[in-house]
Amino acid sequence: MTRWTPDPSFYPSPREAAQAPAEKLAYVAAFDRAAERPDALAVLDTDPDSPEYGRVVGWTDLPHTGDELHHFGWNACSSALCPTAPHPHVERRYLIVPGLRSSRVHVYDTKPDPRAPKLVKVIEPGELAERAGYSRPHTVHCGPDGIYLSALGGAGDADGPGGIAILDHTTFDVRGAWEADRGPQHLAYDFWWHLNHDVLVTSEWGTPSMIEDGIVGELLLGRRYGHAIHFWDLAKRRHVQRVDLGDAYQMPLELRPAHDPTQTYGFVGVVISVEDLSASIWLWHRDGEAWAVTKVIDIPAEPADAADLPDLLKPFGAVPPLVTDIDLSVDDRFLYVSCWGTGELRQYDVSDPFHPVLTGSVRLGGIVRRTPHPGFPDEPLAGGPQMVEISRDGRRVYVSNSLYGSWDDQFYPDGVGAWLAKLDVDTEAGGLTPDARFFPRGEEFRGLRVHQTRLQGGDASSDSYCFP
Template sequence: MALWKPDPSFYPSAKMAMQAPPERHAYVAALNHGRNDKPDAICVVDLDVVSPTYGQLVYTLELPNVGDELHHFSWNACSSALCPQAPHPHLERRYLIVPGMRSSRLYIIDTRPDPRAPKITKVIEPEDVMARSGYSRPHTIHCGPDAIYISALGSANGDDGPGGIFLMDHFSFEVIGPWEIHRGDQQLAYDFWWHLAEDVLISSEWAKPGQFEDGLVPADLLGNQYGHRIHFWDLRRRKLLQSVDIGAQHQMLLELRPAHDPRKNYGFAGVVVSTEDLSASIWMWHQQDGDWRMRKVIEIPAVEADPDQLPPLLKDFGAVPPLVTDIDLSLDDRFLYVSCWGLGELHQYDVSDPLVPKLTGKVQIGGIINKTPHPQSAGPLLGGPQMVEISRDGKRVYFTNSLYSTWDDQFYPERMGGWMVKVDVHQDGGMALDPDFFIDFGETRVHQVRLEGGDSSTDSFCYPS
């Protein structure tokens, strides 16, 4: 009789996951918004260093619809399935759950039997997503121990109601329904993560659909109308426990990265821009005297620039904001990577002491002013470090350059294309751009990267390292 075993890519602890085999493939969200005859796609990039096609785009799965605007997709299952409370320990990391943020459509994509040629196995149409969840504009996917969790930025009627989280069944991929029972005054949504051992879920804020779909709304930004709160929930009771406002000037509190070790109850949040001085910042959440607190631990200033070199949106400011649009934390909780999409810089910080981060590395590529080329690019590059993904062993970092189609066009009006690069990480800190790894996607823009077998922002671990 065959034994029922957990997926070999699941690991009880982050330390064990760091010993996993190197990734052989990356799955990349490819976007074609505004090109009426061109659908989005999931692209496969070869990352196997012994392969004759290493560092090349080897497959493109075109989707059947135009205008989806793919965003933060992820796996159906991950290491959280090994948590003590998990009812599904024998799930497989096999399917990619891919949200169309603009269309509110969901795709289920099977990566087997051939991981280099994934195929669509199910499509959940927008009307079904909205009818069963009460939400629209699905954004982020996380594989939880009991279900697939999906954040959504709008209500079924768009701006009329709050954004939030809904659940999907691990096996049937049917939408189960909204997650929240007692949401308090939470309205805006974006990212979410958790401390599973503490039964705590954390969520962040971006905006309502009317504030992002057609581009950044300057009046709303200057009026501090974008998100600036972080929310802490009782994960089991699905109840809002506490909200922390970091100050209305700190606009767009977006990406969340909790510590991977379940004994640690802190994490990092990225803030895109301050309306006081155009700086960006990183905040740490932690518990003190039974309450959740937020503390700014990194500030990245804006850089003065000739208005003639700036896009119309920034001319009156005479400066380039860093625009921190993504962060990622290595599995050993040591290095935090910060995308400065406006400056064209990727920063590496040693956060061994999370209260006192130390800048240990920086690479420059793209950027609003510099447009720094890659050694393999044909010339200056538009966009900058945006979606960041770290290999499980922490030795490699991959990133792409597109934020969101209409925002891309505001900050890089020359009409950017898509590219993906790789950074090699030094053992004790520091990093360098791989001069030979550069993938040009042409007019197609690229966003989220997912690595075969998992990466540093997919899995949750319930056992200490």
């Protein structure tokens, strides 16, 4: 008789996940903006007792050039322990790594040597297009029944609609498009779910032609980027409701649902308001039998001398916060908000999700400020806190500084550089402190820019749970 035992990094509840051992390694997507060299997976040592702490200790080049690594994720996670999961025996060992520009999807095995991920499969653009009808793969989430992969474009040269493809947990073959009935959904970006309630949520950015060459002023001022979120029946794969935030609120991107599976609320970050350049955080929640959104955080633009601004912002005389990522701690207490334009990472206590309280703030970089890391006060920084990842116990936050190649070039035309910072969290009172020992940057990343980080054993944005 064969007996399957779950992966030891799977936990049935958020509370048990928060008690898990600390991560020893972090995986970072690194890309070559010029597309002349292969992109890579960089591996960082995150063990404070290690002599290599805070250093790049592993490096794996991709087989091609021009992929532009962006988001990536694990093949499996704690959702495999849900009662209806058909694959409780899968392991969290493979990284699913899409190329946002190339439409290739790479599968890397981290188990033989965690510091040297090994390429085991490449899903070519033709397979993704033929079997699912999509291109420009973006976000990866491991679900109980497969690997979910969002995409911004349609098949081949089609500029949309974007949507979600499903990959097999074991073979990594493309099964097909997830949607059975997409309703009015056309623009795509992020997705997440409330598993116990059979609800999936999606957000909107734009089609490939709207984003690949940078932000298009006419589209932004014309209010043509995404400004709605969508709710779906997860089991039936059917669109249920579109909720419009208002067309002034352009680009609702990252979705962060409550980790507590009994709850039906979550947060979405809006990059910019065309009326005043502010950014905002919205809460989705039930309103009777329907869904509603409520704006719970406003972050204003900061006045600036036009001479200090890139061409795109000179007419406005201000720096927009540009909220491009948010992340929610596993205990659902702290929400982290990256203001990539102003160079600020904010921490909010969202114990009452309708009334967030600002409890911490750290400045690094910024379009105008160029705030240095406190451990290296003589090094002005370009870029700003962008992608955010939180350890399962909520005590460590990792931020990287690049958004997307063409957008980096618009907002930081003198160069965005490459850096990744770790911040320690006061989990009792709130607050953030940069770790002076952990600040890989520059040539440690071999001239490549860095984007998303994944933590060995899981992190706050890669797992979902079915038990409270």
